[in-house]
Amino acid sequence: MQSFVDVRALIIDMDGVLWHGDRPQAGLQDFFQTLRDLQLPFVLATNNASLTADQYIDKLAGMGVEIVLTEILTSGMATAFHLAQNYDSASTRIFVIGGVGARQPLIDHGFELIDLYQQQADLVVCGLDKQLSWDKLATASFNIQAGAEFIATNGDTSLPTEQGLVPGNGATLAALQAVTGVAPKVIGKPEPIIYQQALAVLGVDPAHTIAIGDRLDTDILGAVRTGIRSALVLTGVSSQQEVEVSDYQPTWIFADIIAVAEALRNQSLA
Secondary structure: OOOOOOOOEEEEOOEOOOEEOOEEOOOHHHHHHHHHHOOOOEEEEEOOOOOOHHHHHHHHHHOOOOOOHHHEEEHHHHHHHHHHHHOOHHHOEEEEEOOHHHHHHHHHOOOEEOOOOOOOOOEEEEOOOOOOOHHHHHHHHHHHHOOOEEEEOOOOOEEEOOOOEEEOHHHHHHHHHHHHOOOOEEOOOOOHHHHHHHHHHHOOOHHHEEEEEOOHHHHHHHHHHHOOEEEEEOOOOOOHHHHHOOOOOOOEEEOOHHHHHHHHHHHHHO
């Protein structure tokens, strides 16, 4: 494994890395204090589109960590930004499966969101929805079958919580694809789009930027596809055993963010 050197910026996942549900990971405050002390810029880039950036700021504040808006990038935000670059928001109608974290960024970019059982969407956007209903699935299915483009904020099949894994957005995507026969275009990890947006925010050479995550199939594969180094922490979904049989590898493996913080501090002393 490579030496842990020349890390000047970080793109950090949240679920499974910083917390499980509402339970912070051990060493959370010290991890962020290390980033501040070393003046390392970072973006918290999460595939979870259920919350807005402001809600994530409040969640971290409740755990004793202060961050600012420019340090948050959700897959909902990345999706809205990507669509605004490729569609005329004033004339594009969208049906959304997802919470406020998927809906609000689209509204902020000027898109019109349609209601249940309306069949006039140009796009169907699907993000993690903890109030998922048959009516939402039916409306999305009707619009996709009528020709609406199918967009996914992310494809995570599961989400780590305090009690264990629960269905992620990928489970909803699978249901819609089974009905319509249409595969979604995915914006979040492992596609490079969200990482590329984060790199643009950081403004640091990608060669000096690393991604930290807990999932091989999203965080690490996304880093590989983007061409940046990565660190897998073993506090979330993927295990050491999965790494050993994977076709792609993280640059480093750490037990947790306590070990990452230690490595960052040691790097500064080298």
